[in-house]
Amino acid sequence: MNATQPHPHKTDLTVTHVLAELLERLEHSAVPVGAEQYRSVVLHLVSELGDVEPGVALGALLDTHPAAAELYENVNYQYAGLCRSALDASLAAEQQAKEAIEKAMKPSTPQTKEDPNHGKS
Numbered sequence: 001m002n003a004t005q006p007h008p009h010k011t012d013l014t015v016t017h018v019l020a021e022l023l024e025r026l027e028h029s030a031v032p033v034g035a036e037q038y039r040s041v042v043l044h045l046v047s048e049l050g051d052v053e054p055g056v057a058l059g060a061l062l063d064t065h066p067a068a069a070e071l072y073e074n075v076n077y078q079y080a081g082l083c084r085s086a087l088d089a090s091l092a093a094e095q096q097a098k099e100a101i102e103k104a105m106k107p108s109t110p111q112t113k114e115d116p117n118h119g120k121s
Contacts, residue, residue: 011053013061019045020061020068027067046075 022041026033049072052058062069 010048010051011057013052013057016045016048016052016058016068017061019048020065023067023071024065042071045071049075 019041023045026038026041045068049068062072
């Protein structure tokens with residue numbers, strides 16, 4: 001009988017850290033970055049993020065590398081949604097959207113200017 005062994009997670013985040021740093025540099029580059037280069041870094045980082053041990057060390061890395069954190073959320077969205085997004089910011093955005101929708105749905109009433117001479121002779 002062949003028992004499947006669980007895939008061991010990596011605890012050394014050196015490669016993940018280097019890729020996260022590189023992605024941050026690409027994100028903030030003043031010089032245009034080639035699509036293939038960007039895609040290559042992202043795909044390598046996705047692969048690394050899939051292999052690393054979840055925990056405090058990974059959380060600290062993602063806290064200091066926003067682009068990698070966003071990528072991590074997108075890759076894991078089906079399991080945890082936007083698990084790393086600040087709740088207050090999400091709630092505020094939802095409230096603003098709700099208010100904008102309500103405002104757009106209200107019928108606009110035409111503004112009529114009152115004639116200052118109306119009813120006066």
